[in-house]
Amino acid sequence: MKIFSLFAILITTQLNASPLFENLSNNLPNHAYSGEWNHFVGGGVAVLDCNNDNLPDIFAAGGTSPSKLFVNESNFKFSEKKLQEITGSTGAYPIDINADGFMDLFILQLGPNILLKGGPDCSFSDATKEFNISNEAQWSTAFTAWWQDDKLPFMAVGNYVDLNDPKGPFFACDSHQILKPSGKIYKSNKFEPGFCALSMLTAQDASGTKRLRISNDRQYYVRNGYEQMWDLSDQRFLDETDGWDKFSIWGMGIASRDITGDGRDEVVLTSMGDQLLRIANSDGTYKNAPFDIGTYAHKPYFGDDGRPSTGWHAQFSDINNDGLADLFIAKGNVDQMPSNAIKDPNNLLIQQSNGLFNEVGLDAGIASLERSRGAALADFDLDGRIDILVMNRRAPMEIYRNITKNTGNWVAFQLVQKGGNRNAIGSRITIGKDSQQVTIGGGHAGGQATPIHFGLGNAKTATISIEWPDGSLTKHETKTNQIIKIYH
Numbered sequence: 269m270k271i272f273s274l275f276a277i278l279i280t281t282q283l284n285a286s287p288l289f290e291n292l293s294n295n296l297p298n299h300a301y302s303g304e305w306n307h308f309v310g311g312g313v314a315v316l317d318c319n320n321d322n323l324p325d326i327f328a329a330g331g332t333s334p335s336k337l338f339v340n341e342s343n344f345k346f347s348e349k350k351l352q353e354i355t356g357s358t359g360a361y362p363i364d365i366n367a368d369g370f371m372d373l374f375i376l377q378l379g380p381n382i383l384l385k386g387g388p389d390c391s392f393s394d395a396t397k398e399f400n401i402s403n404e405a406q407w408s409t410a411f412t413a414w415w416q417d418d419k420l421p422f423m424a425v426g427n428y429v430d431l432n433d434p435k436g437p438f439f440a441c442d443s444h445q446i447l448k449p450s451g452k453i454y455k456s457n458k459f460e461p462g463f464c465a466l467s468m469l470t471a472q473d474a475s476g477t478k479r480l481r482i483s484n485d486r487q488y489y490v491r492n493g494y495e496q497m498w499d500l501s502d503q504r505f506l507d508e509t510d511g512w513d514k515f516s517i518w519g520m521g522i523a524s525r526d527i528t529g530d531g532r533d534e535v536v537l538t539s540m541g542d543q544l545l546r547i548a549n550s551d552g553t554y555k556n557a558p559f560d561i562g563t564y565a566h567k568p569y570f571g572d573d574g575r576p577s578t579g580w581h582a583q584f585s586d587i588n589n590d591g592l593a594d595l596f597i598a599k600g601n602v603d604q605m606p607s608n609a610i611k612d613p614n615n616l617l618i619q620q621s622n623g624l625f626n627e628v629g630l631d632a633g634i635a636s637l638e639r640s641r642g643a644a645l646a647d648f649d650l651d652g653r654i655d656i657l658v659m660n661r662r663a664p665m666e667i668y669r670n671i672t673k674n675t676g677n678w679v680a681f682q683l684v685q686k687g688g689n690r691n692a693i694g695s696r697i698t699i700g701k702d703s704q705q706v707t708i709g710g711g712h713a714g715g716q717a718t719p720i721h722f723g724l725g726n727a728k729t730a731t732i733s734i735e736w737p738d739g740s741l742t743k744h745e746t747k748t749n750q751i752i753k754i755y756h
Contacts, residue, residue: 285588285675287618287632289656289668292344299338301641301661303331306378308602309428309466309485309520310409311641311659312359312581312714316371318349318390322751324646324718325390327373328659329357335375339390344649344669349390354382359642359713361411365399365421367690371717374423376408381425400453406442407431412468412480412709414500414694415737418687420449421708424480426465429488441489444482463493467522469710473497474532475552478694479506483519483537495519495537511553517544521712523582527593527619529701536595538579538712540608542566543597543615562625565597565615569627570635573609578602581643581712585654586723589676591702592619598658598712600639611637614658638663642714647721652678652749654721659714677748679730680719685737685756691717692756694737699730719751 301311314327323340330336335354338346356378362371370386372395380403385395396403410426425445433440443460463484470480480498494514497506506512518540524533532548534557543565545557557563567577581598588594597615601608613635617625629635638660648655653670660666679699683692683706695706697720704720724730732744736756746752 285590285672287587287616287628287670287672289633290671291633291666292669293664293666295344296346296665296667297336297338297348299328299330299336299665300333300663301329301331301659302333305603306407306431307331307358307661309641310358310376310713311661312376312712313642313644313657313659313665314360314362314373314714315644315646315657315716315718316362316373317718318371318386318392319388320369322650324648324716326644326657327360327362328665329359329376329642329713330355331357331661335360337390337392340648342649344667351384351392352394358407358409359411361413361708361715362717363413363421363423363708364690364717367688369690374411374413376411376425376713378407379405381408398453400455401447402445402454402456404456409713410465410468410482410709411715412470412707414470414478414480414708415689416500418689420452420454420688421693422449423447423454424459424468424470426468426482427462428464428466428485437488438490439488441484441493463489463496466520467710467712469522469524469707470500471524471533471705471707471709472696473552474548474554476532477501477552481522481535483517483522485520486516486518487540511551517542520578520580521582522710523584523595524705524707524710525584525593526703527584528623531698531703533705536563536582536584536597538582538597540578541576543577543579543582560624562627563595563617565617565627568599568609568612569615570613570630571611573611575607575609577612578605578608580641581714583643583645583711585645585721586678587616587618587654587670588672589652589678589723589725591676591723591725591727592621593702594618595625596643596645596656598640598643600641600661603639603661613637614640614643634668636660636666638666642712644714644716646716646718647680650751676723676725677727678721678723679732679746679748680721680751681732682719682751682753683734683736683756684753689737692737696735697722698733698735699724724748
C-alpha cells in the first residue's frame with residue numbers, strides 16, 4: 269500500500285462562504301451541441317486527464333457538428349486537439365478499458381457507437397473494431413460500466429427511440445445492450461425492456477447491493493413504462509416484491525451521493541417538472557424527500573415564467589468546501605416546447621447545516637438561460653474549488669471559475685490498484701460521515717474521471733477509510749488541501 273501526494277495548495281479556512289463564479293466561457297474554443305429533433309436530447313461532456321498532467325481536459329459531443337477535444341493548458345486556457353472527425357455524437361464517458369493508465373472514451377452516437385483508445389499526449393485511436401464493439405446503428409443516450417473481475421469491464425449502453433420503427437417516435441422505445449467481455453473482445457447482449465433511457469448508473473443502492481439504475485423519458489414511452497433497477501447478481505429487474513415500487517417520470521439524468529451521513533446514497537432524478545430527490549431508507553428502499561428540502565427545483569427561480577422546468581445533467585459536489593454536498597442542475601427547454609419554461613436558468617443548490625438546500629444560482633453568477641444539457645463539476649485550475657462546465661444546445665459551451673472567497677479546506681483522491689480495474693471503480697471513500705462512491709455513469713450523456721473531491725470545513729487533517737472493490741478496507745491519515753493518489 270502506497271500513498272503519494274501529487275501537490276498541495278493552501279487556502280483560507282472559514283465556513284459559510286457565499287459561492288461566486290467568474291464566467292470564463294470566452295476562454296473555450298467555440299463549440300455548441302447542434303441538430304434537429306434527434307438531438308433534442310444528449311449533449312454530454314466527458315472530463316478526463318488525457319495527458320496525465322493532472323489538469324482536467326474536455327471531450328465535447330457535437331450532435332450534427334463535429335465532436336471536439338479541448339486540452340487544458342492551465343489557468344483556464346484551452347486549446348483544441350485534433351481528433352478523427354466524429355459527427356452524430358450525443359455524449360461520451362471516460363473509462364480506462366485496458367488498464368494502461370491512459371483514459372479511453374466511449375462515445376455515444378446517433379448511429380454506431382465509437383470506442384477511442386487513449387494514448388500519450390491526448391492521442392486517441394479508434395479501437396471500436398479491436399474490442400468488437402457492436403456496429404449496430406442505434407440512438408444511444410446513456411452509458412454505465414462496472415467490473416466483475418480484474419479483467420475487462422462490463423458496459424451497458426442505453427438507447428432512446430427506435431428510428432427504424434415506422435410507428436414511432438411515440439411508443440417506439442428501443443432495447444439496450446450489455447457489452448460482456450469475452451477474452452479480449454466484447455459480445456453484445458440485448459437488454460430489455462427499454463423505455464427510452466436517458467441515464468444509467470451502476471452503484472451500490474440503498475441496500476448496499478451493486479445495481480444498475482435506469483432513468484427513462486416518459487415523453488416517448490408515454491404509457492406502461494417506468495424507472496428501472498437491474499440486479500447484477502440475479503440478472504433481473506426488481507419489482508414490488510423487492511420493495512421497488514413502480515413510478516414514472518420524464519427522466520433525464522441521475523445524480524447519486526450520500527447526503528444524510530448514513531453510508532447509503534440518495535439519488536436525484538431530473539425531469540420535466542420536479543427534480544426528484546429520493547432518500548435511501550435503512551431497509552434498502554427509497555422514499556421521496558419532503559418538498560421543503562429545496563431540491564425539487566420545479567420551475568425557474570427568477571423571471572416571470574411559471575411553467576415547469578426541464579432538468580438534464582445533475583451532479584453533487586461541495587462548492588464552498590464546508591463539508592456539505594451541494595447540487596448543480598443543468599436546465600433548458602427541449603426546444604420550443606410550450607408546456608415548459610423557455611428561459612430556464614441552471615440551478616446551484618447549496619446545502620445548509622439543517623439539511624435544506626438554498627438556491628444561489630443568480631447571485632453566484634451561473635444562471636445561464638441557454639438550453640443547457642450536459643455538464644461537469646471539476647477543479648479545472650487545481651485550486652481546490654470546484655468549477656462548472658456546461659454544454660448548451662445551439663449555443664456556445666460555458667465554463668465558470670469558482671472564485672468563492674473564504675472557502676473551507678478540502679482533499680481529493682485518485683485511487684489506483686492492480687489488475688483490469690485500474691481506477692478502482694466500485695470503491696467507496698469515507699471521511700467521517702461523508703462518503704462517495706467511485707462510479708462510471710449517471711449525469712446526462714456524459715461523465716468524468718477526475719479526483720474524488722471532499723470539502724472539509726476547518727479541518728486541517730483527515731482520516732480516510734476506503735472500501736476497495738474486492739471488499740478490503742484500508743485507512744489513511746492526511747493533511748488537507750491536496751490531491752492524494754492512493755495505491756492498493
